[in-house]
Amino acid sequence: MDFAQLKQLLEKHGQQQLIAFWNEISEDERENLASQIQKIDFNRIDELIKEYVLKKPETDIPDDLTPAPFFPLIPDNEGLKSYYEVAKQTGADIIRQGKVACLTVAGGQGTRLGFDGPKGTYPIGPVSGKSLFAYFAEGIARNQEKYSTRIPWYIMTSVVNNAQTVEFFEQNNYFGLDKQQVFFFVQGTMPAVGYDGKILLASKSSLALSPDGHGGTLWALRQSGALDKMKNEGTQFLSYFQVDNPLVAVVDPLFIGLHALEKSQMSAIMLPKTGPFEKLGNFCVSKNRTCIIEYSDLPESLAESRNPDGSLKFLAGSPAIHVISTSFIEKLTDNGKPALPWHRADKKVPFVDSNGALIKPETPNAVKLESFIFDALPLAEKTMILEADRNESFGPTKNATGVDSAESCREMLIARDKRRLKAANVDIANAEKVEIAPRIAVCDEDVEEYCRKNNISSLANMGREVYLK
Numbered sequence: 461m462d463f464a465q466l467k468q469l470l471e472k473h474g475q476q477q478l479i480a481f482w483n484e485i486s487e488d489e490r491e492n493l494a495s496q497i498q499k500i501d502f503n504r505i506d507e508l509i510k511e512y513v514l515k516k517p518e519t520d521i522p523d524d525l526t527p528a529p530f531f532p533l534i535p536d537n538e539g540l541k542s543y544y545e546v547a548k549q550t551g552a553d554i555i556r557q558g559k560v561a562c563l564t565v566a567g568g569q570g571t572r573l574g575f576d577g578p579k580g581t582y583p584i585g586p587v588s589g590k591s592l593f594a595y596f597a598e599g600i601a602r603n604q605e606k607y608s609t610r611i612p613w614y615i616m617t618s619v620v621n622n623a624q625t626v627e628f629f630e631q632n633n634y635f636g637l638d639k640q641q642v643f644f645f646v647q648g649t650m651p652a653v654g655y656d657g658k659i660l661l662a663s664k665s666s667l668a669l670s671p672d673g674h675g676g677t678l679w680a681l682r683q684s685g686a687l688d689k690m691k692n693e694g695t696q697f698l699s700y701f702q703v704d705n706p707l708v709a710v711v712d713p714l715f716i717g718l719h720a721l722e723k724s725q726m727s728a729i730m731l732p733k734t735g736p737f738e739k740l741g742n743f744c745v746s747k748n749r750t751c752i753i754e755y756s757d758l759p760e761s762l763a764e765s766r767n768p769d770g771s772l773k774f775l776a777g778s779p780a781i782h783v784i785s786t787s788f789i790e791k792l793t794d795n796g797k798p799a800l801p802w803h804r805a806d807k808k809v810p811f812v813d814s815n816g817a818l819i820k821p822e823t824p825n826a827v828k829l830e831s832f833i834f835d836a837l838p839l840a841e842k843t844m845i846l847e848a849d850r851n852e853s854f855g856p857t858k859n860a861t862g863v864d865s866a867e868s869c870r871e872m873l874i875a876r877d878k879r880r881l882k883a884a885n886v887d888i889a890n891a892e893k894v895e896i897a898p899r900i901a902v903c904d905e906d907v908e909e910y911c912r913k914n915n916i917s918s919l920a921n922m923g924r925e926v927y928l929k
Contacts, residue, residue: 461498473502474657481664481816489665496667500651500659509657512804513827519757527774528743528750530730530845531718543721544714551717556607559696562600562710563784565833566593566625566703567618567647567671574860578621580703581628584857586870587895587927592706592857593628597635598899599710602906610641611711612695614686618647618671636899645684648672652809652826660811660826663818668809668826674702674780675800675831682793690786698789700782700833707855707872708781709902715846716783724844725788726837729781731850733772736763740777741834743845750843752778752834776845778834779854788840798839800831852876877907884908887918894919897929 461469463482470476478497482490511517535541554560566580575582580593590598600611617625626644629635634642649669651659660668677700681687690698697716701708709715719727728750730743741752742763755763758774765773792798809826813819837843848854855869862868877896878888884907888894901907910928911917919926 461494466494466497469502470497473506475502475659477658477814478661478667480814481661481812484816485665493665493667496669505651505653505659508802508829509653512802512829513653513655514657517804519754521753521757521759522746522751524746525744525753525762526746528730528745528776528845530743530776530847533847533849544718547717547721548714549717550720551713551715552607554697554716554720555603555611555711555713556609558609558611558694560711560716561612561614561690561693561695561698562596563614563616563677563698563700564596564703565616565674565677565700567616567621568703569621572859573857573866578617578625578628579857580615580625582857582866584706584866584869584873585895586874586893587925588897588929590897591628592703593625594632594635595706595898596703596710597637598897599902601636602899602902603711606902606906610638612641612643612690612693613637614643614645614681614698616647616674616677616680617644619649619669620671622646643684643686643689645680645686647680648676648683650829652807652811652828654809654811654826660809662811664812664816668811670807670809670828671830673803673830674833675798675835677833678789678792678800678836679797681789687786687790687793691790696786698782698784698786700780700784702780702856704857705779705781705854706857706869707853707876709853718844718846719783719785722842722844724783724842725785725840727783727844727846728834728837729779729848729853730776730845731779731848731854732775733777736760736772736774738777740779742774743776743778744774746838749838750840750845751838752832776847779848779856780833781848781853782833784836788836792836792839798836800835802829802831804828805830880904880907881911881919884911886911886916887920889918889920891919891922891924891926893925895927897927900929 535544568579570579570582581591583589584592650672652668662668699711739755741754742758744753805828806824807828808821810820855872856864857866857869859865877894883904900910
């Protein structure tokens with residue numbers, strides 16, 4: 461597309477400001493800008509701007525919302541206990557047969573952590589200082605050893621951090637994994653749009669682009685060739701988790717087994733909410749389909765409603781941990797992008813003004829549009845939700861200190877590992893910080909076996925900081 465065609469396209473859609481500095485940029489920069497512009501579906505963007513930018517969309521809350529059913533953490537009868545045992549064995553067999561891959565969403569930067577780099581490279585180990593990526597890699601390696609199998613690992617990066625992420629894995633020799641089993645693919649982007657409906661420029665030669673949300677994972681899997689790769693390798697189930705949660709089980713036999721036995725297309729872990737307004741999405745049912753209503757959208761009357769025993773009716777909160785059947789993703793992406801709704805986020809987006817000056821706004825000035833993976837739940841004919849123990853499976857690393865922080869996550873990792881050692885009848889003595897490498901243990905049974913084989917009955921002579929590896 462030459463300049464005249466580019467200009468005609470932009471004028472047609474009222475976005476000619478995007479080439480305002482054409483005569484001031486180099487040939488390479490022109491090619492980059494033209495490429496970015498040509499990737500935009502302007503007819504669709506026009507609709508989205510009208511619907512999500514020029515007016516604030518009202519969230520339509522269904523009037524038939526009911527709490528979503530879930531399998532409890534601890535089976536409450538013998539029949540369910542037996543079913544869990546069958547499910548756990550089924551899941552183990554599925555993992556052993558090489559039908560499971562891990563999928564990590566890792567497109568974010570460590571900005572909120574005060575860290576310069578991809579979030580997955582952040583050092584989270586309480587004693588070792590090992591990175592988030594290392595935690596997952598070691599967990600995958602341990603499970604491969606346990607089940608005598610190969611577990612592919614798909615990592616969704618972003619245009620911002622892909623190169624740094626790949627370089628980090630290269631520098632760390634893929635943490636002992638086979639390089640061929642790790643597949644990086646890049647998340648899609650959407651242009652940031654000012655409140656006047658104009659797409660913003662980040663520089664004279666580049667649009668202000670941002671990741672299109674974790675809902676973009678599904679289409680990115682298709683576009684990148686990852687889905688084809690999965691099909692060729694026999695992968696049928698994806699264990700989906702986000703990069704900021706090192707407590708997550710990279711593969712969970714019970715979760716995977718229940719997903720398979722229930723013939724679910726997309727399953728989810730749920731955590732009992734600590735209160736009616738905790739910032740977790742709420743698992744609900746509407747029109748016989750599972751859905752998630754964001755914490756900010758659930759009406760107060762529903763959020764505060766309680767059962768006769770005093771427990772919250774809408775108890776189930778989402779930590780964004782899923783098992784997804786690859787056949788479901790194929791179905792959703794066969795004829796183009798999945799029909800997931802967009803969500804508006806008001807942000808402070810730096811931009812180049814009409815004079816070419818870079819402006820860094822102090823208040824929100826633009827809209828970023830994102831799609832969310834959980835919006836695929838209502839598209840599934842069958843879903844399954846399993847309760848998990850928050851202290852064992854969810855330690856989000858979003859902030860440097862305080863709630864959902866690196867600080868609180870490290871405390872949770874220490875507490876979990878201390879509990880595992882106590883369960884193995886190990887005297888933790890005066891150890892203040894304890895860390896067990898995922899490479900040697902991903903569950904209580906692993907810790908017990910490790911301590912028995914290595915004759916560890918006490919940490920008394922190991923100092924205040926103990927790292928078992």
